[in-house]
Amino acid sequence: MKKVKNLLIAASVSFGLLVMPTGADAASYTVKSGETFWSIAQKHGTSVANLQIANNRSGIFLYAGETIKVPDAISTEDKKLMAKLVHAEAKGEPYAGKVAVATVILNRVDHSEFPDTIKEVIYERSGGYYAFSPVQNGTINEGYTSEDMKAVNEAIAFRGQGNGSIYFYNPETSSSEWILSREVTVTIGNHKFAK
Missing domain, CATH: 1.10.10.2520 (Cell wall hydrolase SleB, domain 1)
Structure with a gap:
């Protein structure tokens, strides 16, 4: 399963497609003032790269009030x-x-x-x-x-x-x-x- 997921992610990145995790793999999160990809990643046990991929973002800017997806949480x-x-x-x-x-x-x-x-x-x-x-x-x-x-x-x-x-x-x-x-x-x- 991990190999299939990694191939899907690689294919998505290669072809500019976004495969958004669904269900238990991703949760919606509303960005608060002053938060960054780094602080949200730390809070939710995921990586900055995973947050950026899940949200089809390459930059560092987030806006208070916007909703993003948070994938791959670690218990x-x-x-x-x-x-x-x-x-x-x-x-x-x-x-x-x-x-x-x-x-x-x-x-x-x-x-x-x-x-x-x-x-x-x-x-x-x-x-x-x-x-x-x-x-x-x-x-x-x-x-x-x-x-x-x-x-x-x-x-x-x-x-x-x-x-x-x-x-x-x-x-x-x-x-x-x-x-x-x-x-x-x-x-x-x-x-x-x-x-």
């Missing part, structure tokens, strides 16, 4: 789960590193080789091991801070606008030769992010 439960993983994986890392960890989760959801939901990505298993060590060792259950949630919201708001990282690792502690072979897209703090 509060999923955002909390992401924040817990961000806290466990990036505690002590710079804020940008926390945003990048959250972005990896979203990139995996959007990537054809990974599960289609946030929960499935975070709890994915292979060969008896979880994809993320905090799930394996239980530190994902230690909670999260407001900064962790802010990082999650920022990653959601800019979903799809990053450099495509689907992995991250600490080169000082990683023992996997395979992960070291991946193309590094950026280094933030103690983590390398890769494709």
Whole structure:
């Protein structure tokens, strides 16, 4: 289903057509004075790009009182789960590193080789091991801070606008030769992010 949806979006963009999400996929929202695509994206757990696509807009201007469509909302439960993983994986890392960890989760959801939901990505298993060590060792259950949630919201708001990282690792502690072979897209703090 995800591949079909992505093909429809790609075809719509290529041919200048607008495919407006309907039903549960989009909600109407009336813009308030001072709001921007960024603030609305953060409030509703979607990305700036998704808002612009859903509303056939490329600019940054919104007008108080206009009604727009808000697609692809991420549940509060999923955002909390992401924040817990961000806290466990990036505690002590710079804020940008926390945003990048959250972005990896979203990139995996959007990537054809990974599960289609946030929960499935975070709890994915292979060969008896979880994809993320905090799930394996239980530190994902230690909670999260407001900064962790802010990082999650920022990653959601800019979903799809990053450099495509689907992995991250600490080169000082990683023992996997395979992960070291991946193309590094950026280094933030103690983590390398890769494709």
